Amino acid sequence: MSQVGARAAKENPVLKALSKFSKDFMSVLGIIFLGAILSLTTEKFLQWDNLKLILLQSSTVAICALGQAIILLTGNFDLSLGRNVAFTSCLGALLMKGMLYDGMAPMNPTLVILIILAAGTFIGVCNGLLTAYVGLPAFIATLGLQNVCYGLAKVITNATPIATFPNSIAWLGRGFAFPEILKKNLPWCVVLMLGIYIFAQFIFTKTKLGRNIYAVGGNKEAAFFAGINVKRYTFLAFVMAGFLAAFSGVVLMSRLNSVAITNGQSYEFDAVIGSIIGGISLTGGKGRLIGTMFGIIFVMLLFNGMTQWKVDAFMQDVLKGIVLVIAVTLDVLRNRKRV
Amino acid sequence: MMENEYILRLQGITKSFPGVKALDGVSFDVKRGTIHALVGENGAGKSTLIKILAGIYHADEGALHFNGRDNVAFRTPHESHQAGIGVVHQEIKLADPLTVAENMFVGNLVYTKLGLVDWKTMKKRARQIIRDLGIDIDVNAPVSALSVAKQQIVEICKAVNLEMKLLIMDEPSATLTERELEIMFGIVRKLRDEGITIIYISHRLDEIFELADMVTVLRDGKHIGTVPVSSVTRDRLIAMMVGRELGQQYPKEEIAIGETVLEAKGIVRRGVLKDISFSVKKGEIFGISGLVDSGRTELARAILGIDRLDSGEVFVRGKKVNYRGFRDAIHDGLGLIPEDRKKQGLVQIFDIKTNICMVNLKKVIRAGIVRKRLVNRYGTEYAKKLRVVMPSLETQVQFLSGGNQQKVVVAKWLMQDSEILILDEPTRGIDVGAKAEIYRLMTEMVKEGKTVIVISSEMPELLGMCDRIMVMHEGQKKGELTREEANQERIMALCV
Numbered sequence: 001m002s003q004v005g006a007r008a009a010k011e012n013p014v015l016k017a018l019s020k021f022s023k024d025f026m027s028v029l030g031i032i033f034l035g036a037i038l039s040l041t042t043e044k045f046l047q048w049d050n051l052k053l054i055l056l057q058s059s060t061v062a063i064c065a066l067g068q069a070i071i072l073l074t075g076n077f078d079l080s081l082g083r084n085v086a087f088t089s090c091l092g093a094l095l096m097k098g099m100l101y102d103g104m105a106p107m108n109p110t111l112v113i114l115i116i117l118a119a120g121t122f123i124g125v126c127n128g129l130l131t132a133y134v135g136l137p138a139f140i141a142t143l144g145l146q147n148v149c150y151g152l153a154k155v156i157t158n159a160t161p162i163a164t165f166p167n168s169i170a171w172l173g174r175g176f177a178f179p180e181i182l183k184k185n186l187p188w189c190v191v192l193m194l195g196i197y198i199f200a201q202f203i204f205t206k207t208k209l210g211r212n213i214y215a216v217g218g219n220k221e222a223a224f225f226a227g228i229n230v231k232r233y234t235f236l237a238f239v240m241a242g243f244l245a246a247f248s249g250v251v252l253m254s255r256l257n258s259v260a261i262t263n264g265q266s267y268e269f270d271a272v273i274g275s276i277i278g279g280i281s282l283t284g285g286k287g288r289l290i291g292t293m294f295g296i297i298f299v300m301l302l303f304n305g306m307t308q309w310k311v312d313a314f315m316q317d318v319l320k321g322i323v324l325v326i327a328v329t330l331d332v333l334r335n336r337k338r339v
Numbered sequence: 340m341m342e343n344e345y346i347l348r349l350q351g352i353t354k355s356f357p358g359v360k361a362l363d364g365v366s367f368d369v370k371r372g373t374i375h376a377l378v379g380e381n382g383a384g385k386s387t388l389i390k391i392l393a394g395i396y397h398a399d400e401g402a403l404h405f406n407g408r409d410n411v412a413f414r415t416p417h418e419s420h421q422a423g424i425g426v427v428h429q430e431i432k433l434a435d436p437l438t439v440a441e442n443m444f445v446g447n448l449v450y451t452k453l454g455l456v457d458w459k460t461m462k463k464r465a466r467q468i469i470r471d472l473g474i475d476i477d478v479n480a481p482v483s484a485l486s487v488a489k490q491q492i493v494e495i496c497k498a499v500n501l502e503m504k505l506l507i508m509d510e511p512s513a514t515l516t517e518r519e520l521e522i523m524f525g526i527v528r529k530l531r532d533e534g535i536t537i538i539y540i541s542h543r544l545d546e547i548f549e550l551a552d553m554v555t556v557l558r559d560g561k562h563i564g565t566v567p568v569s570s571v572t573r574d575r576l577i578a579m580m581v582g583r584e585l586g587q588q589y590p591k592e593e594i595a596i597g598e599t600v601l602e603a604k605g606i607v608r609r610g611v612l613k614d615i616s617f618s619v620k621k622g623e624i625f626g627i628s629g630l631v632d633s634g635r636t637e638l639a640r641a642i643l644g645i646d647r648l649d650s651g652e653v654f655v656r657g658k659k660v661n662y663r664g665f666r667d668a669i670h671d672g673l674g675l676i677p678e679d680r681k682k683q684g685l686v687q688i689f690d691i692k693t694n695i696c697m698v699n700l701k702k703v704i705r706a707g708i709v710r711k712r713l714v715n716r717y718g719t720e721y722a723k724k725l726r727v728v729m730p731s732l733e734t735q736v737q738f739l740s741g742g743n744q745q746k747v748v749v750a751k752w753l754m755q756d757s758e759i760l761i762l763d764e765p766t767r768g769i770d771v772g773a774k775a776e777i778y779r780l781m782t783e784m785v786k787e788g789k790t791v792i793v794i795s796s797e798m799p800e801l802l803g804m805c806d807r808i809m810v811m812h813e814g815q816k817k818g819e820l821t822r823e824e825a826n827q828e829r830i831m832a833l834c835v
Contacts, residue, residue, distance in 0.1 A: 225675065
């Protein structure tokens, strides 16, 4: 049956184009579809404030998810990203407020941001070294770092939330681009998200770095025999992801104006759901990074919808798990080879 | 009775895939208790036909009669199995860490009265089957500890254990050495004498003449003919396969040999390579012969900096080199077409042009940006140079036939323009037409003043193409023969 369908799609140019579009941008179709249902079944959904909130919530997850997507492209997986967000944002909070140790003076916020970006990148470096150069399975290496990050976050904060940061960083998470012209309708963090994704999309389709990462994920051995430094590119993917996780931490810290060790919890899983819905393949080497952004927006839309539909918060976790499994199943079906 | 004389009868089998008719009204019969060879170029439809027999694909049209049952259609591999058809695939499909006996009984375990697995009986039966075939394999050995040849024999034993009536062997010889092949032939003949019918697929025509009773030729999905092997000549068979008479098979030309470009002195890799020295000159085609585990690939890897040398020196263009990795060697003008094109040669999910531009990505980058226009231009240029048969440049290489895949691998190294190119089993499992293209390119390369090193198990191609042939055995150099000195017997004598 499916073969008949495939043949029909091959022969009809309109169907062919449509089939290609739906394959490439399944997430966009999903957003439209889900959005339509939500606007019909709930009152609040279509209100601009709600839509803005969805985009706001998407931005931090999406920035972190970009890192996961890059790692997925190499055929690996990073479990530590969410806890990386927690650790870096907690560290940032303590440094900014001068609470890391007794008698510490508050530090310059810009300097703090640089420090925690470096800290997040360092976690990526650890993951990359262990996976690419030492040869540990990514699953184990990043699981280890996940616990290290979470533990460190608990140690330094004593597991208590910290709130209110200097106004100078407020624009990142709570500010608006061109407030006069756009009447506070375009949050900076959404602009950041868009900017980063467009930049990454460009880098990954148009430069050696990107092409080689795709090649490594597509077939490690063939990449090696084409003279590509497989270890280096695998390493770099983890480093980039570490940086992006920390960046996501910075934005999150500013957006919530408070941090807690639960920050970024399960971001790595949301990222996988988003990436796969966005067309990135779990087996590596396949998919567009920009799709991940749409995938994340789809996921956030779904969560928002569940709240609108008054689905119990605990139940939402159950549904999230189901969505992850469905997403991966779709990926497997999509990549099923003809025997 | 017809039913008894023929175990398998195909009538008008047709199978289409989007854009291709893989099989077009194929009809022929297979006599019970014969070795029936199936030949054709890549893309001729052999694999599709086998997959229909194995229950993986289903014919769109036509009828299949098997073992006295009319109009059978195997909906799943399991049904085909139940009916008595066994397939020994080119890629071995055994569970590596399990033992020989365990593998032979996978999915077919024998139980004791208590419902427990009866290892004693199974091992006994496994031993019996192996002994009957006249070979020596320990049933308790893990499959991973066996050579490829023995693994293949285990596959056959598995089929024998399941009491298969028809055994399909898909290029069993591709990875075997001559001696292993003899053993394999013995087994196949023995099976036939016991009444098992064998469909044997191979690209090596010599084997077909040595082994098969009947031969069926497919071309472009059509049945060209089924004849007794004794009634055709080699040239006639090739003509049937390609639809035209091939010109000279080995386009060897006399080329002025230049100075030495690559020299290896006393190469040692503990346990793998023992004190190997040789040198290759500009414009030469240098062959390396030997059995599969003789260290040929390892030698190439050592020279290219992929594996560390324990001692020895490599000189390129008279200068001593010390490559720390394959990338250094590439930058120095060396290249390698690896032996496993599927795993090492290509990114299967990428399209043709992306694969072609993978080694020499620099060539399509301007100001740090990969230019689509250049990718298209070079992709087209090199695909054309190699006469890759493809729907379009955007086709993923996994959908190409083996021969065309290999052409893409060669294309990417041509684009890199390496001065010294090592080809490791460049023609394994590819059809005569594609082989001819590869040989033509080797000749063209040396004509341009480059140097070609060919590692191959196929003696005729080494004898046909090489200026000198080095023979290796168990990590040692056993000898070197010039084109004039070399013949099959002399190489064989050095090989073992």
